[in-house]
Amino acid sequence: MHSTEIHTYLHRFFTENNCEILHENEHYLTVQLTIDMDKRIMNRPFYWRYIESVNEIPNPAQLTLITNMQQLQNGMKGEVIHLGSPRLHQLFRLTKEMGQYVKMYERIADTNERRILTPWVGVNYKVSFTSHQTKEILYSVGINLMTGTVVKEFQETIGMRDLSEQSSEQVFHLPYIITPIRALDRLDTVITQVIEGEDLTWVEEAEKRWRKDQAVLDYFYEGQEPKPECYEMEKQAMEERFKPRITVDVVNGGIFYLK
Amino acid sequence: MFIIILNFWGILIKTYKLVEVIGMLIERSSSWKEGFIQRLENHEPWNNAVLYNMSYEITKNNLITDFTGLQSLAYLPNVKPLPHQIKAAERVIEQMNGKAILADEVGLGKTIEAGLIIKEYLLRGLVKKVLILVPASLVNQWVEELYTKFHIPALLYKKNYELDYVDVVVMSMDTAKRSPHKEKIFAQDYDLIIVDEAHKLKNHQTISYEFVQSLKKKFCLLLTATPIQNDTFELFYLVTLLKQGHLGNYEEFSSVFSAKNRDEERDSYLKELVSQVMVRNRRQDTGVEWSTRKIHTVPITFTDNERQAYIAISNLKQISPLFSDAFSTMTLQREMCSSPDATMVTLKKKLQECKQVEEISYVEDVINQLEKLPIHSKAKKAAELIAQANEKVIIFTEYRMTQLYLSDYLYANGISNVIFNGKLSKSSREWIKHLFKQQAQVLIATESGAEGINLQFCHHVINYDLPWNPMKLEQRIGRVHRLGQEHDVQIYNLAVKETIDDHVVKVLQGKIETFEQVVGELDDILEMKEQSV
Numbered sequence: 001m002h003s004t005e006i007h008t009y010l011h012r013f014f015t016e017n018n019c020e021i022l023h024e025n026e027h028y029l030t031v032q033l034t035i036d037m038d039k040r041i042m043n044r045p046f047y048w049r050y051i052e053s054v055n056e057i058p059n060p061a062q063l064t065l066i067t068n069m070q071q072l073q074n075g076m077k078g079e080v081i082h083l084g085s086p087r088l089h090q091l092f093r094l095t096k097e098m099g100q101y102v103k104m105y106e107r108i109a110d111t112n113e114r115r116i117l118t119p120w121v122g123v124n125y126k127v128s129f130t131s132h133q134t135k136e137i138l139y140s141v142g143i144n145l146m147t148g149t150v151v152k153e154f155q156e157t158i159g160m161r162d163l164s165e166q167s168s169e170q171v172f173h174l175p176y177i178i179t180p181i182r183a184l185d186r187l188d189t190v191i192t193q194v195i196e197g198e199d200l201t202w203v204e205e206a207e208k209r210w211r212k213d214q215a216v217l218d219y220f221y222e223g224q225e226p227k228p229e230c231y232e233m234e235k236q237a238m239e240e241r242f243k244p245r246i247t248v249d250v251v252n253g254g255i256f257y258l259k
Numbered sequence: 260m261f262i263i264i265l266n267f268w269g270i271l272i273k274t275y276k277l278v279e280v281i282g283m284l285i286e287r288s289s290s291w292k293e294g295f296i297q298r299l300e301n302h303e304p305w306n307n308a309v310l311y312n313m314s315y316e317i318t319k320n321n322l323i324t325d326f327t328g329l330q331s332l333a334y335l336p337n338v339k340p341l342p343h344q345i346k347a348a349e350r351v352i353e354q355m356n357g358k359a360i361l362a363d364e365v366g367l368g369k370t371i372e373a374g375l376i377i378k379e380y381l382l383r384g385l386v387k388k389v390l391i392l393v394p395a396s397l398v399n400q401w402v403e404e405l406y407t408k409f410h411i412p413a414l415l416y417k418k419n420y421e422l423d424y425v426d427v428v429v430m431s432m433d434t435a436k437r438s439p440h441k442e443k444i445f446a447q448d449y450d451l452i453i454v455d456e457a458h459k460l461k462n463h464q465t466i467s468y469e470f471v472q473s474l475k476k477k478f479c480l481l482l483t484a485t486p487i488q489n490d491t492f493e494l495f496y497l498v499t500l501l502k503q504g505h506l507g508n509y510e511e512f513s514s515v516f517s518a519k520n521r522d523e524e525r526d527s528y529l530k531e532l533v534s535q536v537m538v539r540n541r542r543q544d545t546g547v548e549w550s551t552r553k554i555h556t557v558p559i560t561f562t563d564n565e566r567q568a569y570i571a572i573s574n575l576k577q578i579s580p581l582f583s584d585a586f587s588t589m590t591l592q593r594e595m596c597s598s599p600d601a602t603m604v605t606l607k608k609k610l611q612e613c614k615q616v617e618e619i620s621y622v623e624d625v626i627n628q629l630e631k632l633p634i635h636s637k638a639k640k641a642a643e644l645i646a647q648a649n650e651k652v653i654i655f656t657e658y659r660m661t662q663l664y665l666s667d668y669l670y671a672n673g674i675s676n677v678i679f680n681g682k683l684s685k686s687s688r689e690w691i692k693h694l695f696k697q698q699a700q701v702l703i704a705t706e707s708g709a710e711g712i713n714l715q716f717c718h719h720v721i722n723y724d725l726p727w728n729p730m731k732l733e734q735r736i737g738r739v740h741r742l743g744q745e746h747d748v749q750i751y752n753l754a755v756k757e758t759i760d761d762h763v764v765k766v767l768q769g770k771i772e773t774f775e776q777v778v779g780e781l782d783d784i785l786e787m788k789e790q791s792v
Contacts, residue, residue, distance in 0.1 A: 001320055009313065016309045084334030084410050092317050099310030100291065101298050124315055126322075132356045133326040134383040138319055155315055165308050180299055184292060192285060202326060203284075209356060213502075220504025230472065234503055237477045240450075241356060246284045250291035251318045252311055255299075 001083045003027075007067040010081065013091055017098075027068040028078060033060045041090055102254035104158075105167040113259075115171045119145040121183040122154040123253030125191055129198075131206030131244045137198070141190055142256070143183045145176040150190055158256060173257055180255065191248055203244045210242035323383055327353050331378040338408045340375060343545045344368055347538045348375040357385075357478035358501055360457070360537040364782060365484040365733060366713075366741020367540050370401070373453055373480055374409045377427070381411070386450040386478060388426050389413075392471070393455040395431035396685065401455070402429050416440075422447050432459070436470040450477045457481035458730065460500060461493035472500055484737060485730030486537065487774045491516055494533065494777065502536055526776045539779055550718070550747045552740060552783050556764075557644070559637050559755045568628045569595050569758060572602070575625070579618040581609055592759040594658060597724050598638065599629040601660040637753055638668050641721055644751055645674055645701060651717040654703045655735050657724040662703050665723070669701060676701035688712070706731055715743040721751045725763045729771050733781070740782075 001009075007026060014021060014031045022030045033041070038060035039048055051058050064078030065087070081088050108115055122142035129135045142154030151157060167173070178186070217238070221231050297303045323330055329348060332340070340348075343363075351359040351372075357380070361369045380386035391413070393401055398415055405411040405427070413427040414420065416435075422428060422443055432454070434440050452474055454460065460468045460481070481501055487494050492513070498506050506512050506529075516529055542549045561569060572591045575582040582588055587609075594601040606626055613619045645652050656662055662678055669676045677691050677699045695702045696716055706726065717739050726732060740748045754760035775781055 005320075009317075012309065012313060016307055016313075082336050084336070086410060086412070092321070095310055095317060096314045099306050099312070099314035101295060101303075101306050102308050102311045103298070103305045104308055124318070126318060128323075128384070129326075130385065132385070133353070134323055134385055135326045136323045138322055140315075159312070163308065165305070181292075181296065184295070188287070195285070213356075216502070216504040218504075220508055230503070233473075233475050237475045240477045244284055245286060248285060248287045250288075252306075252314055253291070253295065254305070254311070 003068045003082070006081060006083065006088065010065055010067070010091070013095060022062065027071040028064060028066045028076060030062060030064045030078075032062050035060050040094060041087075096251070100252045102165070102252070103256075104163040104165060104254065105171070105257045106259050107162045107164050108168045108171055108259070115168075116174060117167075117171055117257035117259060118174050119176055120154075120256040120258055121145060121180050121187070121253065122158065122256050123184070123187055124155055124251040126249045126251050127191070127195060128247045128249070129202060129244075130247065131202065132209065132241050133202070133206075135202070138251070139191060139194060141187055143178070143187055143190075145178045145180065145183055146174055148178055148186070150187070158258070161258065163256070167257070188248075195246060195248075206242045206244045210238060213238055213242070329375065329379055331375060331382050334382065335375075335378065335409060337410075338371065338374075340371055341368065341545060341547060343540045344372045344375065347372045347540060348379065350538055351376055351480070352379060355536060355538075357451070357480075358476065358536065359479075360481045360483065360486060360497060360501060362483055362486045362537050362778070363540040364542055365737025366744075367542065367545060368742060369482045369484070370404055370455075371408070372538070373455075373482060374405060374411070376480065377405070377411060377451065377453070378409050380451060380478065388447060388449045389428070389451045389453065390435075390444065390447075390449040390474075391427070391429045391453045391455070392432045392435055393429060394459070395433060396688065397455060398429055398431050399685065405429075432467055436466050441470060444474070449474070451479070452476050453480045453482070455482045457483040457497065458485050458488055458493070460497060461488060463496040463500075468496070468500065476501070485733055487778055488728045488730040489770060490773065491529070491777055498533065498536055505536060506532060523776075529777055530779070533777065537778075541780060542782055547742070550740070550744050552736065552748050552750055554783050555749065555751045557640060557751050557753050559640055559753060561636055561755055561758070562633075564628070564632055565595075565636060568599075568625065568632065571625045571628060575621070578621045579613065579615070581612055581618070589759060593724070593763075594661075596637065596755045596758050596760050597656065597658050598635050598661040598664040599632050600664040601658040603629050604660050634668060635664075637723065637755060638665055640753060641665065641723060642669060642672055642674065644719075644721060645669070648719045648749070650700075650719060651695070652701050652719040652721060653714065653717055653735075653739065654701060654721045654723050656703065656705060657726060659705060661723065662705060665703055669703075674701055675699045676703055678702075679704040681705065706735075712738060713741060713743075714738045715741060715745075718744060718746040718748045719751075720748065721753065723753055725752060725754065725760065725767065727763065727766060729767050729774065729781075732767070736782075 004026070007029070010029060011021065011024070014037075017034065017037055019034050019037050020032045022032055024030065035058055042061050048058075050056070064076070065081045066076060066078045067081050069080050079085075079087055106117060120142045122140070125139045125141070127137045127139060129137075140153055140155035142151045142157070143149070144151075214235070217231065217234055221227055224231075294303070298305055327349070329345060332345070347361065347363070351357060351361070357376070361372055363369050363372070377386070377389055381389075391401055402413050402415045405413045411427055413429050414425045416428050416430040430440070435444060452471070454471060460471060462468060479501055481497060483497075486497055495506050495509070495512050495516075515525060569592065572595050573588065575591070576588050582591075591602060591605055594605055603626055606622060606629075610619065610622050610626070613622055641654060654665065656665065659680065662680065666676055666678055675698065677694050679688070679691050679702055683691065691702075692712060692714070695714070702714075702717075720736055720739060722732060722735065736748065736750060754764055771781060
């Protein structure tokens with residue numbers, strides 16, 4: 001992420017959370033936190049407990065975030081934000097936490113259109129391949145709750161449509177034939193199949209390295225019975241290091257009513 | 260044809276098996292699903308759509324798309340790692356499976372390499388908890404570097420701290436290996452163990468060694484510029500600590516690689532094995548313009564009086580059984596080559612053990628001789644060298660008494676100096692370093708004081724006494740000959756002619772040869788007699 005992308009991100013994040021941007025140019029911004037946001041990111045529970053117990057007027061903090069230090073005159077005080085800075089990652093975590101579940105409707109503005117929307121469940125999965133190394137893949141899939149049709153790259157598809165959190169007026173929403181919970185199970189199966197189609201040579205590679213290290217260790221303790229504690233410990237460490245694992249995490253997902 | 264079919268079936272069966280295995284490998288968390296159900300049943304509000312889309316974008320942007328390569332570089336605008344440091348980190352992670360000895364020459368930034376590796380593992384989620392064991396003097400430096408350069412908040416461990424909620428902790432080895440701290444460590448499950456100045460683990464009978472041995476090492480880095488100090492067995496124990504069995508077991512190793520029956524073929528085989536678990540960059544490999552080392556051997560001639568005293572000391576063993584073991588004579592001879600004061604302290608201690616009249620009178624006579632000696636020839640020479648250099652100089656000596664002796668003598672000659680040794684507290688060390696940088700011309704240091712301090716602003720080193728161990732010399736020189744040094748580094752090795760000093764130089768040369776045959780070339784430490792043709 002470049003500094004301009006980070007700047008755009010910060011601006012959007014605070015605006016969406018009702019924090020007023022007091023002043024900014026393209027290299028920095030100063031933001032007035034809301035009480036809620038202060039509690040979430042400023043890490044000062046004692047202040048808030050005190051204020052609330054004595055009914056004092058709360059004074060949530062202002063933050064100046066600098067996204068491009070080189071471009072600013074000296075004297076500007078604030079937190080320098082870049083990819084890897086703790087503050088940015090705190091905000092990333094918060095964004096993920098606050099954007100896990102949505103319900104959205106496609107807008108129908110044209111009066112001549114058919115005023116019927118079909119329900120979909122869309123889920124974004126992050127799949128991690130882990131052994132002594134890692135790789136992650138993002139899959140976005142959606143399933144039509146009427147027909148059971150599965151669509152890949154679902155997020156990209158809805159990105160092109162005009163969606164809203166409120167339904168347009170006088171629109172008929174088709175009822176589910178497949179329940180959302182059943183749909184999730186179906187998507188789980190789909191993801192498993194997709195994973196099986198990925199290049200899985202890394203599993204073999206990890207196991208190859210594992211076997212090699214195990215052989216060296218066994219050789220070291222050859223003839224010693226029972227094996228000492230440090231043998232078992234090293235064996236355990238080896239398993240943690242090399243054992244191939246695949247984790248499927250849901251980034252976010254929701255119900256989508258689409259034309 | 261038959262073989263082709265067989266191969267084909269082989270592949271098919273393998274693929275089939277793998278898919279079956281994959282099903283078992285998959286782990287899913289169910290927490291998202293529960294939240295989803297809550298919202299379907301209208302128990303919780305739905306989230307903001309913009310944040311939903313942003314969350315997807317962030318995940319996509321920060322995705323680890325490749326098994327290999329360093330993702331961490333994009334996250335570290337405050338460090339500009341050098342090519343050899345990046346290569347080292349990649350090699351450790353990709354080829355060595357995160358278990359390695361980082362053995363770059365002093366001053367090439369092993370800490371940066373370790374930092375890169377920690378950061379990469381944390382980012383990839385392969386490591387959550389990290390334990391960093393360092394000498395007490397380096398604890399602060401580690402915490403600070405991890406924070407400022409790598410944005411890794413590490414806890415500086417103090418007594419009574421709880422470790423449950425701390426992911427990265429820096430501890431002094433001396434604390435960590437003792438109760439109750441070691442029990443606290445055992446109660447945690449560390450993914451990555453780092454030991455700085457790991458040459459201190461060369462002796463497998465020490466508590467430190469046993470302690471590190473008893474830790475589970477999913478990933479492990481041992482940092483040392485000097486993996487061999489005296490002989491190849493130290494390397495055997497270091498490698499075994501990291502990876503049991505890599506160099507075979509002790510009996511085999513000692514039968515094949517003992518000093519008596521060395522040959523080149525075996526040495527190169529050992530070198531190859533070692534290089535599988537060790538990264539060693541040399542200055543010249545780094546692509547950085549390095550200032551060079553100029554080594555000067557400065558021979559000193561004793562005055563007649565000094566020579567007489569030296570001979571009297573060497574004859575002590577014939578006078579009294581108290582001096583008959585080789586070690587005590589050798590110590591006294593070495594001290595005599597350093598300063599009369601160092602010699603006298605030892606002699607006076609011995610005097611108290613003397614019972615017989617002849618013994619006592621002989622020893623007293625020697626002490627008398629020593630007291631009458633004018634200033635030591637070596638000290639005079641050192642003062643000359645400092646005057647010639649007319650710049651900042653570091654003097655290393657083995658003896659505390661010599662340190663004081665030199666300090667007085669230099670002051671008397673109008674040369675400002677400060678003293679540095681292992682007994683100083685952390686804050687005084689900083690203060691002395693500051694004084695040396697700002698005011699004093701000379702820093703007089705003992706070995707134990709030298710570790711880990713960086714003095715690139717100085718480029719003259721006088722080795723007033725030579726240690727038995729070449730790696731100590733390397734560590735000394737490494738204080739000034741490191742990244743950031745702009746001048747050629749002048750090194751003066753002082754040795755008194757026709758004394759024990761000659762022997763020390765010979766032993767040093769032998770050890771340097773062992774190191775180079777097994778680990779690799781060394782930068783110059785001594786002026787070698789004749790470069791082997």
